[in-house]
Amino acid sequence: MKFKSPPVNSLSLDFLTEFCISLEKLENDRACRGVVITSAIPKIFSSGLDITEMCGKSMEHYAEFWRAVQEMWLRLYSSNMVTLAVINGSSPAGGCLVALSCDYRIMAENPKYTIGLNEAQLGIVAPFWFKDTFVNVVGQRVAERSLQLGSLYPAPEALKFGIVDELVPEEKLQEKATAVMAQWLALPDHARQITKSMMRKTLLDRLVAHREEDIKNFTSFVSKESIQKSLHMYMEMLKKKKS
Template sequence: METIEIEKKENYAIVRLNRGKVNAINHQMVTELTATFNDLQHNDTVKGVILTGIPHFFSAGLDVIELYGYNEKEIAAFFADFGTLHVQLATFPKPLVCAITGYAPAGGCVLAVAADYRIMAAGDKYTIGLNEVAVNIQISNNLVNAYAFWIGTGLAHKYVLEGKLLHVEEALTCGLVDAVLPLEEVLVRAEEKMRHYLQADETIFKNTKQKLRNTWLSNLETDGAKDLGQAITLWWSPPIRAKMKAFVDNLQKK
Protein backbone atom coordinates (compact mmCIF):
# COMPACT_ATOMS: atom_id res chain seq x y z
CA MET A 1 0.00 0.00 0.00
CA GLU A 2 1.33 3.43 -0.97
CA THR A 3 -1.42 5.79 0.23
CA ILE A 4 -2.43 4.15 3.51
CA GLU A 5 -0.80 2.40 6.44
CA ILE A 6 -2.27 -0.50 8.41
CA GLU A 7 -1.40 -1.21 12.02
CA LYS A 8 -2.73 -4.38 13.61
CA LYS A 9 -3.48 -4.34 17.33
CA GLU A 10 -4.59 -7.30 19.45
CA ASN A 11 -8.08 -7.56 17.97
CA TYR A 12 -8.56 -4.41 15.88
CA ALA A 13 -6.78 -2.51 13.14
CA ILE A 14 -5.82 1.12 12.61
CA VAL A 15 -6.00 2.31 9.00
CA ARG A 16 -4.11 5.56 8.49
CA LEU A 17 -4.52 7.74 5.40
CA ASN A 18 -1.00 8.78 4.44
CA ARG A 19 -0.74 10.41 1.04
CA GLY A 20 1.28 13.59 0.90
CA LYS A 21 0.91 16.75 2.94
CA VAL A 22 -2.91 16.97 2.95
CA ASN A 23 -4.05 13.37 2.33
CA ALA A 24 -5.92 14.28 -0.85
CA ILE A 25 -7.99 11.40 -2.20
CA ASN A 26 -7.16 10.03 -5.66
CA HIS A 27 -8.13 6.82 -7.42
CA GLN A 28 -5.21 4.90 -5.98
CA MET A 29 -6.23 5.74 -2.42
CA VAL A 30 -9.83 4.73 -3.15
CA THR A 31 -8.66 1.42 -4.60
CA GLU A 32 -6.36 0.72 -1.66
CA LEU A 33 -9.04 1.61 0.92
CA THR A 34 -11.57 -0.61 -0.83
CA ALA A 35 -9.19 -3.58 -0.85
CA THR A 36 -8.13 -2.95 2.75
CA PHE A 37 -11.65 -2.78 4.17
CA ASN A 38 -12.65 -5.85 2.18
CA ASP A 39 -9.74 -7.76 3.70
CA LEU A 40 -10.44 -6.48 7.22
CA GLN A 41 -14.14 -7.29 6.99
CA HIS A 42 -13.34 -10.92 6.16
CA ASN A 43 -10.46 -11.25 8.63
CA ASP A 44 -11.88 -13.00 11.69
CA THR A 45 -9.00 -11.82 13.88
CA VAL A 46 -9.91 -8.16 13.25
CA LYS A 47 -13.00 -7.26 15.25
CA GLY A 48 -13.05 -3.53 14.51
CA VAL A 49 -11.31 -0.74 12.60
CA ILE A 50 -10.15 2.79 13.40
CA LEU A 51 -9.76 5.11 10.41
CA THR A 52 -7.45 8.07 10.94
CA GLY A 53 -5.14 10.50 9.15
CA ILE A 54 -1.93 12.43 9.71
CA PRO A 55 -1.46 15.42 12.04
CA HIS A 56 -3.63 18.37 10.93
CA PHE A 57 -5.15 16.53 7.96
CA PHE A 58 -7.56 13.64 8.14
CA SER A 59 -8.10 14.33 4.44
CA ALA A 60 -8.42 17.60 2.56
CA GLY A 61 -10.90 15.90 0.22
CA LEU A 62 -10.59 14.86 -3.38
CA ASP A 63 -7.36 15.54 -5.22
CA VAL A 64 -9.05 17.95 -7.61
CA ILE A 65 -5.76 18.78 -9.35
CA GLU A 66 -5.22 15.13 -10.30
CA LEU A 67 -8.90 14.46 -11.04
CA TYR A 68 -9.10 17.48 -13.35
CA GLY A 69 -6.55 15.76 -15.59
CA TYR A 70 -8.43 12.44 -15.77
CA ASN A 71 -9.92 11.49 -19.14
CA GLU A 72 -13.58 10.45 -19.51
CA LYS A 73 -12.92 6.80 -18.74
CA GLU A 74 -10.73 7.59 -15.74
CA ILE A 75 -13.15 10.05 -14.12
CA ALA A 76 -16.10 7.69 -14.64
CA ALA A 77 -14.14 4.90 -12.94
CA PHE A 78 -13.14 7.19 -10.08
CA PHE A 79 -16.67 8.40 -9.34
CA ALA A 80 -18.01 4.84 -9.54
CA ASP A 81 -15.33 3.44 -7.25
CA PHE A 82 -15.56 6.30 -4.75
CA GLY A 83 -19.31 5.79 -4.53
CA THR A 84 -18.76 2.07 -4.01
CA LEU A 85 -16.26 2.79 -1.24
CA HIS A 86 -18.80 4.95 0.58
CA VAL A 87 -21.37 2.15 0.39
CA GLN A 88 -18.76 -0.33 1.62
CA LEU A 89 -17.93 1.82 4.65
CA ALA A 90 -21.58 2.61 5.41
CA THR A 91 -22.42 -1.10 5.44
CA PHE A 92 -19.23 -2.22 7.21
CA PRO A 93 -20.59 -4.60 9.86
CA LYS A 94 -17.80 -4.29 12.43
CA PRO A 95 -17.22 -1.34 14.78
CA LEU A 96 -15.77 1.58 12.83
CA VAL A 97 -14.35 4.57 14.71
CA CYS A 98 -12.97 7.64 12.98
CA ALA A 99 -10.10 9.61 14.55
CA ILE A 100 -10.28 12.89 12.64
CA THR A 101 -6.84 14.45 12.99
CA GLY A 102 -7.60 17.81 11.40
CA TYR A 103 -9.19 19.05 8.20
CA ALA A 104 -11.92 16.80 6.78
CA PRO A 105 -13.90 18.64 4.10
CA ALA A 106 -15.81 17.04 1.20
CA GLY A 107 -14.19 13.67 0.44
CA GLY A 108 -12.72 13.54 3.93
CA CYS A 109 -16.19 13.91 5.37
CA VAL A 110 -17.49 11.24 2.96
CA LEU A 111 -15.18 8.74 4.66
CA ALA A 112 -15.76 9.97 8.21
CA VAL A 113 -19.55 10.07 8.04
CA ALA A 114 -19.70 6.29 7.63
CA ALA A 115 -18.20 5.66 11.09
CA ASP A 116 -20.08 4.68 14.21
CA TYR A 117 -18.23 7.27 16.28
CA ARG A 118 -16.18 10.31 15.27
CA ILE A 119 -13.56 12.07 17.40
CA MET A 120 -12.12 15.29 15.98
CA ALA A 121 -9.04 17.29 16.86
CA ALA A 122 -9.66 20.66 18.46
CA GLY A 123 -8.53 23.61 16.38
CA ASP A 124 -9.96 26.92 15.25
CA LYS A 125 -9.03 26.31 11.62
CA TYR A 126 -10.09 22.67 11.24
CA THR A 127 -13.31 22.10 9.31
CA ILE A 128 -15.50 19.20 8.23
CA GLY A 129 -18.56 18.93 5.99
CA LEU A 130 -19.99 18.09 2.60
CA ASN A 131 -19.20 21.25 0.63
CA GLU A 132 -19.45 19.69 -2.82
CA VAL A 133 -21.78 22.46 -4.08
CA ALA A 134 -19.11 25.04 -3.25
CA VAL A 135 -16.44 23.19 -5.25
CA ASN A 136 -18.69 22.39 -8.23
CA ILE A 137 -18.99 18.63 -7.72
CA GLN A 138 -22.40 16.98 -7.84
CA ILE A 139 -23.32 15.37 -4.52
CA SER A 140 -25.03 11.97 -4.54
CA ASN A 141 -28.28 10.84 -2.94
CA ASN A 142 -26.28 8.48 -0.75
CA LEU A 143 -24.22 11.30 0.72
CA VAL A 144 -27.27 13.49 1.34
CA ASN A 145 -28.94 10.61 3.18
CA ALA A 146 -25.81 9.84 5.21
CA TYR A 147 -25.51 13.48 6.27
CA ALA A 148 -29.19 13.67 7.19
CA PHE A 149 -28.93 10.49 9.26
CA TRP A 150 -26.43 12.13 11.61
CA ILE A 151 -27.41 15.81 11.71
CA GLY A 152 -31.07 15.75 10.68
CA THR A 153 -32.77 16.42 7.36
CA GLY A 154 -33.25 20.15 7.86
CA LEU A 155 -29.65 20.95 8.73
CA ALA A 156 -28.33 18.56 6.08
CA HIS A 157 -30.32 20.29 3.35
CA LYS A 158 -29.35 23.73 4.61
CA TYR A 159 -25.65 22.98 4.91
CA VAL A 160 -25.35 21.04 1.65
CA LEU A 161 -27.02 23.80 -0.38
CA GLU A 162 -24.79 26.41 1.26
CA GLY A 163 -21.69 24.29 0.66
CA LYS A 164 -20.99 24.93 4.32
CA LEU A 165 -17.93 23.67 6.14
CA LEU A 166 -18.39 23.33 9.87
CA HIS A 167 -15.80 24.37 12.40
CA VAL A 168 -15.06 21.82 15.10
CA GLU A 169 -17.45 23.15 17.74
CA GLU A 170 -20.25 23.50 15.16
CA ALA A 171 -19.72 19.90 14.12
CA LEU A 172 -19.90 18.80 17.75
CA THR A 173 -23.05 20.81 18.43
CA CYS A 174 -24.99 19.41 15.47
CA GLY A 175 -23.83 15.82 16.04
CA LEU A 176 -21.57 15.39 13.04
CA VAL A 177 -18.75 14.56 15.46
CA ASP A 178 -19.15 12.98 18.88
CA ALA A 179 -16.13 14.31 20.75
CA VAL A 180 -13.46 17.00 20.40
CA LEU A 181 -10.04 16.58 21.96
CA PRO A 182 -6.51 17.95 21.59
CA LEU A 183 -4.84 16.44 18.53
CA GLU A 184 -2.49 14.23 20.54
CA GLU A 185 -5.43 12.65 22.38
CA VAL A 186 -7.66 11.87 19.39
CA LEU A 187 -6.27 8.45 18.50
CA VAL A 188 -5.96 7.51 22.17
CA ARG A 189 -9.67 8.17 22.71
CA ALA A 190 -10.52 6.34 19.49
CA GLU A 191 -8.74 3.26 20.76
CA GLU A 192 -10.55 3.55 24.09
CA LYS A 193 -13.87 3.73 22.25
CA MET A 194 -12.95 0.73 20.13
CA ARG A 195 -12.06 -1.35 23.18
CA HIS A 196 -15.42 -0.39 24.69
CA TYR A 197 -17.29 -1.49 21.56
CA LEU A 198 -15.40 -4.77 21.49
CA GLN A 199 -16.65 -5.68 24.94
CA ALA A 200 -20.03 -6.39 23.36
CA ASP A 201 -20.91 -9.73 21.82
CA GLU A 202 -19.78 -9.60 18.20
CA THR A 203 -23.05 -10.81 16.68
CA ILE A 204 -25.21 -8.63 18.91
CA PHE A 205 -23.15 -5.55 18.01
CA LYS A 206 -23.43 -6.36 14.30
CA ASN A 207 -27.19 -6.93 14.45
CA THR A 208 -27.78 -3.81 16.54
CA LYS A 209 -25.69 -1.64 14.22
CA GLN A 210 -27.78 -2.89 11.30
CA LYS A 211 -31.02 -2.06 13.11
CA LEU A 212 -29.84 1.41 14.10
CA ARG A 213 -28.86 2.21 10.50
CA ASN A 214 -31.91 0.64 8.92
CA THR A 215 -33.62 3.90 7.89
CA TRP A 216 -30.36 5.09 6.33
CA LEU A 217 -29.26 1.89 4.64
CA SER A 218 -32.75 1.04 3.34
CA ASN A 219 -32.42 4.07 1.04
CA LEU A 220 -28.84 3.31 0.04
CA GLU A 221 -28.37 3.18 -3.71
CA THR A 222 -25.88 0.39 -4.37
CA ASP A 223 -26.00 0.92 -8.12
CA GLY A 224 -26.20 4.69 -8.33
CA ALA A 225 -26.10 4.68 -12.14
CA LYS A 226 -28.38 7.71 -12.43
CA ASP A 227 -26.38 9.71 -9.89
CA LEU A 228 -23.13 8.67 -11.56
CA GLY A 229 -24.31 9.67 -15.01
CA GLN A 230 -25.45 13.05 -13.72
CA ALA A 231 -22.14 13.71 -11.98
CA ILE A 232 -20.11 12.78 -15.05
CA THR A 233 -22.25 14.87 -17.42
CA LEU A 234 -21.88 17.91 -15.20
CA TRP A 235 -18.14 17.29 -14.72
CA TRP A 236 -17.58 17.69 -18.47
CA SER A 237 -19.97 20.60 -19.03
CA PRO A 238 -18.05 23.69 -20.25
CA PRO A 239 -19.23 26.03 -17.45
CA ILE A 240 -18.22 23.54 -14.75
CA ARG A 241 -14.89 22.81 -16.44
CA ALA A 242 -14.15 26.54 -16.50
CA LYS A 243 -14.92 26.85 -12.80
CA MET A 244 -12.87 23.75 -12.03
CA LYS A 245 -9.92 25.10 -13.98
CA ALA A 246 -10.02 28.35 -12.02
CA PHE A 247 -10.19 26.35 -8.80
CA VAL A 248 -7.27 24.13 -9.83
CA ASP A 249 -5.20 27.14 -10.91
CA ASN A 250 -5.78 28.71 -7.51
CA LEU A 251 -4.76 25.52 -5.70
CA GLN A 252 -1.57 25.24 -7.73
CA LYS A 253 -0.55 28.76 -6.75
CA LYS A 254 -0.62 27.85 -3.03
Protein backbone atom coordinates in the same frame (compact mmCIF):
# COMPACT_ATOMS: atom_id res chain seq x y z
CA MET B 1 -5.45 2.54 9.47
CA LYS B 2 -3.55 5.75 8.74
CA PHE B 3 -4.04 7.77 5.58
CA LYS B 4 -0.67 8.73 4.14
CA SER B 5 -0.91 10.26 0.69
CA PRO B 6 0.94 13.61 0.75
CA PRO B 7 0.33 16.42 0.68
CA VAL B 8 -3.35 16.31 1.75
CA ASN B 9 -4.65 12.72 1.52
CA SER B 10 -6.69 13.43 -1.61
CA LEU B 11 -9.03 10.60 -2.53
CA SER B 12 -7.55 9.70 -5.91
CA LEU B 13 -8.49 6.60 -7.90
CA ASP B 14 -5.36 4.79 -6.68
CA PHE B 15 -5.96 5.87 -3.07
CA LEU B 16 -9.60 4.75 -3.13
CA THR B 17 -8.67 1.39 -4.67
CA GLU B 18 -6.01 0.75 -2.01
CA PHE B 19 -8.39 1.86 0.76
CA CYS B 20 -11.07 -0.59 -0.43
CA ILE B 21 -8.56 -3.46 -0.65
CA SER B 22 -7.35 -2.69 2.88
CA LEU B 23 -10.91 -2.61 4.23
CA GLU B 24 -11.71 -5.91 2.52
CA LYS B 25 -8.63 -7.57 4.05
CA LEU B 26 -9.60 -6.38 7.52
CA GLU B 27 -13.22 -7.42 6.98
CA ASN B 28 -12.09 -10.93 6.03
CA ASP B 29 -9.82 -11.20 9.07
CA ARG B 30 -12.04 -12.73 11.77
CA ALA B 31 -9.64 -11.58 14.47
CA CYS B 32 -10.28 -7.94 13.48
CA ARG B 33 -13.47 -6.57 15.00
CA GLY B 34 -12.83 -2.84 14.66
CA VAL B 35 -10.78 -0.28 12.77
CA VAL B 36 -9.63 3.22 13.71
CA ILE B 37 -9.25 5.48 10.66
CA THR B 38 -6.97 8.49 11.05
CA SER B 39 -4.26 10.47 9.23
CA ALA B 40 -0.48 10.22 9.31
CA ILE B 41 -0.22 13.75 7.85
CA PRO B 42 -0.33 16.68 10.31
CA LYS B 43 -3.31 19.06 10.23
CA ILE B 44 -5.26 17.16 7.54
CA PHE B 45 -7.53 14.12 7.80
CA SER B 46 -8.42 14.11 4.10
CA SER B 47 -8.98 16.96 1.66
CA GLY B 48 -11.65 14.92 -0.13
CA LEU B 49 -12.00 13.78 -3.72
CA ASP B 50 -8.96 14.43 -5.91
CA ILE B 51 -10.08 17.20 -8.26
CA THR B 52 -7.44 16.23 -10.84
CA GLU B 53 -9.44 13.00 -11.35
CA MET B 54 -12.40 15.13 -12.43
CA CYS B 55 -10.64 17.61 -14.73
CA GLY B 56 -9.81 17.16 -18.40
CA LYS B 57 -10.24 13.37 -18.40
CA SER B 58 -12.31 11.01 -20.54
CA MET B 59 -15.89 9.96 -19.77
CA GLU B 60 -14.54 6.44 -19.14
CA HIS B 61 -12.13 7.78 -16.53
CA TYR B 62 -14.86 9.77 -14.77
CA ALA B 63 -17.01 6.62 -14.63
CA GLU B 64 -14.15 4.50 -13.26
CA PHE B 65 -13.33 7.13 -10.64
CA TRP B 66 -16.94 7.52 -9.51
CA ARG B 67 -17.40 3.75 -9.25
CA ALA B 68 -14.37 3.71 -6.90
CA VAL B 69 -15.92 6.49 -4.77
CA GLN B 70 -19.15 4.49 -4.56
CA GLU B 71 -17.25 1.32 -3.65
CA MET B 72 -15.39 3.08 -0.84
CA TRP B 73 -18.64 4.33 0.69
CA LEU B 74 -20.51 1.04 0.24
CA ARG B 75 -17.73 -0.90 1.98
CA LEU B 76 -17.23 1.57 4.81
CA TYR B 77 -20.91 2.34 5.47
CA SER B 78 -21.87 -1.35 5.51
CA SER B 79 -18.80 -2.65 7.36
CA ASN B 80 -19.39 -5.31 10.02
CA MET B 81 -16.44 -3.88 11.94
CA VAL B 82 -16.70 -1.07 14.46
CA THR B 83 -15.46 1.93 12.46
CA LEU B 84 -14.03 4.85 14.39
CA ALA B 85 -12.89 8.07 12.70
CA VAL B 86 -10.16 9.94 14.57
CA ILE B 87 -10.17 13.29 12.79
CA ASN B 88 -6.78 14.83 13.53
CA GLY B 89 -7.00 17.63 10.95
CA SER B 90 -9.34 19.33 8.50
CA SER B 91 -11.77 17.13 6.61
CA PRO B 92 -13.77 18.82 3.83
CA ALA B 93 -16.06 17.21 1.24
CA GLY B 94 -15.12 13.58 0.56
CA GLY B 95 -12.99 13.55 3.70
CA CYS B 96 -16.09 14.48 5.66
CA LEU B 97 -18.01 11.67 3.92
CA VAL B 98 -15.40 9.14 5.09
CA ALA B 99 -15.86 10.36 8.67
CA LEU B 100 -19.67 10.45 8.41
CA SER B 101 -19.65 6.84 7.18
CA CYS B 102 -17.99 5.60 10.37
CA ASP B 103 -19.84 4.56 13.51
CA TYR B 104 -18.26 7.19 15.73
CA ARG B 105 -16.27 10.38 15.20
CA ILE B 106 -13.67 11.90 17.53
CA MET B 107 -12.13 15.19 16.39
CA ALA B 108 -9.10 17.08 17.64
CA GLU B 109 -10.09 20.03 19.80
CA ASN B 110 -8.59 22.62 17.48
CA PRO B 111 -10.75 25.46 16.05
CA LYS B 112 -8.38 25.70 13.07
CA TYR B 113 -9.54 22.27 11.89
CA THR B 114 -12.75 22.29 9.84
CA ILE B 115 -15.14 19.66 8.53
CA GLY B 116 -18.19 19.65 6.24
CA LEU B 117 -19.62 18.81 2.84
CA ASN B 118 -18.59 21.99 0.99
CA GLU B 119 -19.27 20.81 -2.58
CA ALA B 120 -21.51 23.83 -3.30
CA GLN B 121 -18.46 26.11 -2.95
CA LEU B 122 -16.90 24.30 -5.91
CA GLY B 123 -20.04 24.62 -8.01
CA ILE B 124 -20.83 20.91 -7.72
CA VAL B 125 -23.68 19.08 -6.00
CA ALA B 126 -23.37 16.44 -3.30
CA PRO B 127 -25.03 13.25 -4.63
CA PHE B 128 -28.07 11.79 -2.87
CA TRP B 129 -26.07 9.26 -0.88
CA PHE B 130 -23.67 11.94 0.41
CA LYS B 131 -26.73 14.01 1.34
CA ASP B 132 -28.60 11.14 3.00
CA THR B 133 -25.52 10.06 4.99
CA PHE B 134 -25.29 13.65 6.28
CA VAL B 135 -29.01 13.84 7.07
CA ASN B 136 -28.80 10.56 9.00
CA VAL B 137 -26.08 12.06 11.21
CA VAL B 138 -27.18 15.67 11.79
CA GLY B 139 -30.85 15.83 10.79
CA GLN B 140 -32.71 17.43 7.89
CA ARG B 141 -32.45 21.13 8.78
CA VAL B 142 -28.75 21.28 9.62
CA ALA B 143 -27.95 19.20 6.52
CA GLU B 144 -30.12 21.31 4.22
CA ARG B 145 -28.60 24.60 5.33
CA SER B 146 -25.04 23.22 5.40
CA LEU B 147 -25.24 21.65 1.93
CA GLN B 148 -26.77 24.73 0.28
CA LEU B 149 -24.10 26.99 1.78
CA GLY B 150 -21.26 24.48 1.35
CA SER B 151 -20.41 25.11 5.01
CA LEU B 152 -17.15 24.07 6.63
CA TYR B 153 -17.43 24.04 10.42
CA PRO B 154 -14.59 24.61 12.91
CA ALA B 155 -14.29 21.74 15.39
CA PRO B 156 -16.40 23.37 18.17
CA GLU B 157 -19.28 24.04 15.75
CA ALA B 158 -18.96 20.56 14.27
CA LEU B 159 -19.58 19.18 17.75
CA LYS B 160 -22.49 21.56 18.35
CA PHE B 161 -24.24 20.42 15.16
CA GLY B 162 -23.51 16.73 15.76
CA ILE B 163 -21.15 16.22 12.81
CA VAL B 164 -18.65 14.77 15.29
CA ASP B 165 -19.44 12.97 18.54
CA GLU B 166 -16.76 14.49 20.75
CA LEU B 167 -13.71 16.74 20.81
CA VAL B 168 -10.47 15.70 22.50
CA PRO B 169 -7.11 17.49 22.89
CA GLU B 170 -4.88 16.35 20.05
CA GLU B 171 -2.36 14.62 22.30
CA LYS B 172 -5.13 12.48 23.82
CA LEU B 173 -6.80 11.31 20.59
CA GLN B 174 -5.20 7.85 20.60
CA GLU B 175 -5.97 7.28 24.26
CA LYS B 176 -9.62 8.29 23.73
CA ALA B 177 -9.93 6.16 20.58
CA THR B 178 -8.74 3.10 22.52
CA ALA B 179 -11.30 3.73 25.26
CA VAL B 180 -14.18 4.28 22.82
CA MET B 181 -13.27 1.20 20.79
CA ALA B 182 -13.19 -0.90 23.98
CA GLN B 183 -16.70 0.36 24.84
CA TRP B 184 -18.07 -0.65 21.43
CA LEU B 185 -16.28 -4.01 21.39
CA ALA B 186 -17.69 -4.89 24.81
CA LEU B 187 -21.01 -5.55 23.07
CA PRO B 188 -21.85 -8.84 21.30
CA ASP B 189 -20.88 -8.39 17.64
CA HIS B 190 -24.03 -9.95 16.18
CA ALA B 191 -26.41 -7.60 18.03
CA ARG B 192 -24.43 -4.51 17.05
CA GLN B 193 -24.01 -5.65 13.43
CA ILE B 194 -27.71 -6.46 12.93
CA THR B 195 -28.72 -3.13 14.49
CA LYS B 196 -26.27 -1.26 12.22
CA SER B 197 -27.60 -3.10 9.18
CA MET B 198 -31.20 -2.21 10.09
CA MET B 199 -30.29 1.45 10.43
CA ARG B 200 -28.28 1.69 7.20
CA LYS B 201 -29.78 -0.89 4.84
CA THR B 202 -32.33 1.39 3.14
CA LEU B 203 -29.70 3.92 2.04
CA LEU B 204 -27.21 1.21 1.01
CA ASP B 205 -29.87 -0.59 -1.04
CA ARG B 206 -30.85 2.65 -2.73
CA LEU B 207 -27.35 3.28 -4.07
CA VAL B 208 -26.91 -0.36 -5.12
CA ALA B 209 -30.21 -0.19 -7.03
CA HIS B 210 -29.30 3.11 -8.73
CA ARG B 211 -25.54 2.68 -9.02
CA GLU B 212 -25.29 2.86 -12.83
CA GLU B 213 -27.70 5.77 -12.98
CA ASP B 214 -25.63 7.60 -10.34
CA ILE B 215 -22.44 7.04 -12.36
CA LYS B 216 -24.18 8.30 -15.50
CA ASN B 217 -25.43 11.40 -13.68
CA PHE B 218 -21.94 12.14 -12.32
CA THR B 219 -20.14 11.73 -15.66
CA SER B 220 -22.73 13.84 -17.44
CA PHE B 221 -22.54 16.57 -14.80
CA VAL B 222 -18.76 16.71 -14.32
CA SER B 223 -18.05 16.78 -18.07
CA LYS B 224 -20.14 19.92 -18.62
CA GLU B 225 -18.07 22.85 -19.81
CA SER B 226 -19.30 25.10 -16.97
CA ILE B 227 -18.38 22.52 -14.32
CA GLN B 228 -14.96 21.88 -15.85
CA LYS B 229 -14.38 25.64 -15.81
CA SER B 230 -15.37 25.85 -12.11
CA LEU B 231 -13.07 22.98 -11.18
CA HIS B 232 -10.14 24.45 -13.12
CA MET B 233 -10.68 27.81 -11.41
CA TYR B 234 -10.74 26.10 -8.01
CA MET B 235 -7.50 24.26 -8.81
CA GLU B 236 -5.84 27.53 -9.85
CA MET B 237 -6.97 29.13 -6.60
CA LEU B 238 -5.41 26.25 -4.63
CA LYS B 239 -2.15 26.63 -6.56
CA LYS B 240 -2.03 30.35 -5.71
CA LYS B 241 -2.66 29.57 -2.03
CA LYS B 242 0.24 27.10 -2.01
CA SER B 243 2.61 29.56 -3.66
